[in-house]
Ligand SMILES: Nc1ncnc2c1ncn2[C@@H]1O[C@H](COP(=O)(O)OP(=O)(O)OP(=O)(O)O)[C@@H](O)[C@H]1O
């Protein structure tokens with residue numbers, strides 16, 4: 001499944017990092033603690049978080065994550081948008097809360 | 113091959129830049145992806161620790177055909193009790209730093225898990241030196 005497939009099935013808004021929409025999703029990780037993501041997320045995971053600052057892009061690109069979903073309608077900071085576009089890490093947004101979007105993601109990935 | 117990166121304490125905008133540049137170099141050198149990823153995680157955590165906890169720092173990277181050796185030297189408050197600092201969950205991060213999602217107290221433990229060799233020396237009130245070594249061939253020393 002690619003990120004672009006998610007945008008339709010989960011109604012996500014693509015905010016930036018469009019070049020990465022073809023990234024393949026292998027799994028999902030949910031955390032708001034950056035060093036927890038550094039230690040535990042796996043390559044190709046999509047990362048669900050409420051953190052919006054630019055360090056999330058460094059973490060995602062160092063870990064080769066597929067992309068980032070911001071919850072509850074949060075929007076990335078300006079620097080985050082710039083870094084997302086330059087590194088090709090797509091940032092998507094949902095109006096849903098973490099529990100709900102993670103549940104939907106689980107159902108989707110289970111079918112794979 | 114040798115290169116150096118400067119880190120400014122408190123500058124979260126640039127946190128991760130040393131790790132990103134080392135990641136690029138290792139990929140150009142065709143270093144095994146799994147091995148490269150580990151050293152990059154360890155370096156990132158060391159770099160963020162300088163940004164979050166110290167005043168300024170230098171990352172020295174040395175790469176030869178067998179290994180990568182990284183020395184992160186900072187001027188800062190130092191670490192009084194290294195054993196305690198290594199414990200998962202222990203953190204002295206400020207509330208502002210925690211709000212950004214740092215300060216879980218997992219960084220040093222990530223560094224240990226993702227390096228073949230790690231040594232910390234610190235002088236309270238002066239600074240900290242973290243040495244990290246990763247071998248490129250899994251069977252090497
Ligand atoms: N370079 C350093 N200078 C001074 N103190 C440090 C340094 N690195 C680590 N420490 C101390 O060790 C503690 C634990 O570090 P560790 O990296 O494990 O967690 P953290 O940085 O607090 O949170 P996290 O890394 O999970 O975001 C820090 O809170 C700090 O007190």
Ligand SMILES: [Mg+2]
Pocket residue numbers: 035157160161215218219220
């Ligand atoms: Mg840390």
